[in-house]
Amino acid sequence: SPGLRFRLPFVIILFQAIFLTLFSLFVTYNEHTDAAAQTNETDHSQNELYEIFPLFQDIQVMIFIGFGFLMAFMKQYGFAGVAFNFLTANFAIQWALLVQGFFNHYYHGKIHIGIYNLINAEFACATVLISLGAVLGKVSPIQLLVLALFEIPIYVTTEWTISEYLKISDVGGSMVLHVFACYFGMSVTRVLYRPGLKDGHSKEKSSYQSDLLAMMGTIFLWIFWPSFNSALANRGDDQHRAVIHTYIALSSCTLTTFALTSMVEKKGKINMALIENATLAGGVAVGTSVDMMVTPGGAFILGCIASVVCTLGFKYLTPFLAKHLKIQDQCGIHNLHGIPGIVGAIGGIITILLSSEDTYGLSLYETFPHRAPAHDDPKLSEMVRLLPVLKAGAGRSASEQALYQAATLGVSIGASVLGGFLTGLVLKLPILAQLPDEHCFDDEPYFEVPELEEKELNQIKISSENCEEKLRLNEN
Template identity: 35%
Template sequence: MGTEANENSVLMGDHAKNKKDVDYGHPPKDGHNENSLQFAGVLLVCQIIFMILFGLFVRYNDGGVDADMDRTYPWFQDTHVMIVVGFGFLMTFLKRYGWSSVGFNFLFTGFTIQWSLLCTGFFHDILHTITSDAHGSNHTADLTIQLNMGRMLEADFTTGAILISFGAVLGVASPVQLLFMILFEVVFYNLNAVVVVNHIGASDIGGSMVIHAFGAYFGLAVARVLYKSDGQMDNAAEGTEYHSDMFSMIGTVFLWMFWPSFNKHIQNATLAGGVAMGTAANMQVQPFGALFIGFSAGLLSTAGYQYIKPFLAEKFSLHDTCGVNNLHGMPAIMAAIFSIIHCAINDHGEPDGHQMMPQVFALLATLGTAIATGTLTGCFLRLPAVEHLGAYEYFEDGKYWEIEEEEED
């Protein structure tokens, strides 16, 4: 009896210690791998290259005069709040990854905006100029990138797609992997946007296909390739606590407030309706149609968390940290389907009637491009030379942030 009691006491003590370490405190720092200079090195090299490219190609629009400043700056301001505060705090639900969620979101937002301005300018200014000159319609080729509020707003939208992908691998991808993911994804995002909008001619005023669907399925493809069976699934550190959920709710409220088209359940299902409404937002769906779309998206998102996410994790080893498939992916597909139905119903001389097939092709092109390019990017991120996280470091701030260790009783 004495031996059994002592063993039970030891087990209970170990359990209490593990529960404290896993559920509430950060584990000892000596368990982390040594940090390499790779993250700082990649960031430094990219920043120097960005400055050189900006010096060579980027110029303020019309000598610094932006005629639409009064109209576009409030949009940019609202979108910027959503990107930095909304997305940043939405991801703080992980109880031991709050600094990384907000801090890396902030850092990568600035990084992505710079790279996006260069890539968007290449596709819309330089490439357009070269193409026009090749057809003899432009004899004064000016290979510069115009910088104005419209481009800044577009850069924020691009950043939104990147941060959606970020959510799929939150806590399991290293900052180095995320930097390389941004470098690849911004290029592929702009390529898909040019094809969908300029060549297919799809109507996607709220960006449900171009932003949400692309970002979600690109990120999910990366997540599937990066998956390792060493602690990503059912990791105790992936859980939430009271305060982390409250911080996450801040992000939900800011997203819901600052993007009127944005109409775990309450934290994401409340936003899914806006994603589902995005593609058809400028179509005559009437208030009843908007309410029905939002209601349906809320049901789909909640069902996704309850049934679809566990199914994908078990059957396909797809670890989706933030549930981007439920918030962005499936509602974005729903948005495209609703727009297709609307265009089909109005295919009798109505302005939206000719849009049905472009909407179909745009959805297929976006899903195909996102999954294919996400898979290729994930394969690159798995290279041994690229810094990655170990099982001890998943969903944990301690590797990259100075965290005060709690004293044991």
């Protein structure tokens, strides 16, 4: 449309010019990437690139392939599902590098970046892509960029507040990432409620081919989720546990989902939409406790619970929210990220309440650094003698740490709901090129679609043939 033809390029070029200016003025290298920081004694094998690059690449696959193809499940919105995910992800990562840099890596007038900054930026990007799922097919690409523009600073501010003041454990992001992203997106879609779509849309459905694409996205996410959950865990046994727990939770979740989807369908057949989504819920639910001593059995249980709440959510809760609360959750992010994220928060609280030195040894204070004795506590010096890497903490008990975990869940939900509501109000502005209901869930307004062009030519040919036949009849 003319609105997109001029507004979308203008918005992209404007923001790229702003980002280029900010990168040029404020962004520089950290000690692992700065050539001037290296000497003849530098051990390049200790560069953080070799420590984390494989995990970074795994997360890249999740962001651009996993999320992208999972969003291609609608039969006439495949181009947009993949391409707009690609567009939004690149925008969000650039913006997150700057916003996170000013919060956490700004000193001597510069933002110092390395590969860890890229990973953290991709975590921030994941929140945007999850939120995008609630409004998929109902917003223009300009609105998606504005969504990312607002959500990234709100997410980073919330994450920084939780890290700075609540000091909790959530390396897989069940609360800080998944719950936040879910309720942010739910608030946005509530503000953007479309009465014309309350009875569905003819183009909203999937097809055989689109479900295959979405299932491919699911499998990529499933395979690489252990990297996502373990990337920010402490190196060594914590990270090792995170990989094992994530895999077990995903596996138990998958088998449970196959059983449940057959049970809840009237004819006992497997529902591909449930397989595409609910099989991933275990990775969300185990996120908070993933590096803790939750035990393999505990991870197995979390995966099963996540599958149950996610599957039943898709079957019963999503229609209820759409009908009674006017929340049109297009991809069911409440079922895949919101409820399993809350399950993960509860699982983390229970695991923390059961944690002790008997189970962890002194590494308890590495996994939960804020439970270590304070700097003025005489116990600290003795512990440091036994574990030299130990640092002073806040001296919290297990119950105190659990209360801070619960408070984090409340802060995450509150900040996301408020932020999503305000962002939704901005997205309603007419200048952002919101499409009418009849053009939702359709590639045609945005892309040159080969199949549609061929269909139009066939229709023209048929119409021409009909006209010629009528002329012959009239002549006779």
